[in-house]
Amino acid sequence: MAEEAEQPTVATVEEPFDLVRLSLDEKIYVKMRNDRELRGRLHAYDQHLNMILGDAEETVTTVEIDDETYEEIYKSTKRTIPMLFVRGDGVILISPPMRANVG
Amino acid sequence: MLFYSFFKSLVGKDVVVELKNDLSIHGTLHSVDQFLNIKLTDISVTDPDRYPHMLSVKNCFIRGSVVRYIQLPADECDTQLLQDTARKEASQNKKK
Secondary structure (H helix, E strand, O other): OHHHOOOOOOOOOOOHHHHHHOOOOOEEEEEEOOOEEEEEEEEEEOOOOOEEEEEEEEEEEEEEEOOOOOOEEEEEEEEEEEEEEEOHHHEEEEEOOOOOOOO | OHHHHHHHHOOOOEEEEEEOOOOEEEEEEEEEOOOOOEEEEEEEEOOOOOOHHHOOOOOEEEOHHHEEEEEOOHHHOOHHHHHHHHHHHHHHHHHO
16 A cells, blocks of 8 residues: 555556546446446446446336236336436446447 | 535536436425435426326425436536546545
């Protein structure tokens, strides 16, 4: 810690929050409670994982049971919000910047 | 304190607060406290057919813990300032 005190923004991951800090201004994936997912640019966060996401795309997945075949039908509804504050208590996980092969 | 200060800077602006029970309330941000409880004035519910009992409500206090999202006016958000402040707070929390 002592040798890094002069360069606090050095790109090392010592604790989980460093991963979030290094994702600032990057597009991240956030899994939320109630089958909600968010993709957006991380502009701010705090220790509760409250966040502000820019150009956030929310995907809500709902399951319906077909009356006759009892098949589970997954429906996802998407919407985009230009600037979104997300309360941290609904967050399940955050995944750092998306590369071309995921998301 | 980042978000508390941020929301204080948004007082007077229009926001949409989405609650954990799916109720979305559009209104003018009147005030905010450290728990991110918020007061809205001149509110309207985005889906009045589903929540007709909210039609007569003009102002409200929302407990911070029931909020899921707050949709913000993008042009009022200084994203560079937000990121810089988030980095600053992150390094402060490390020193503790």
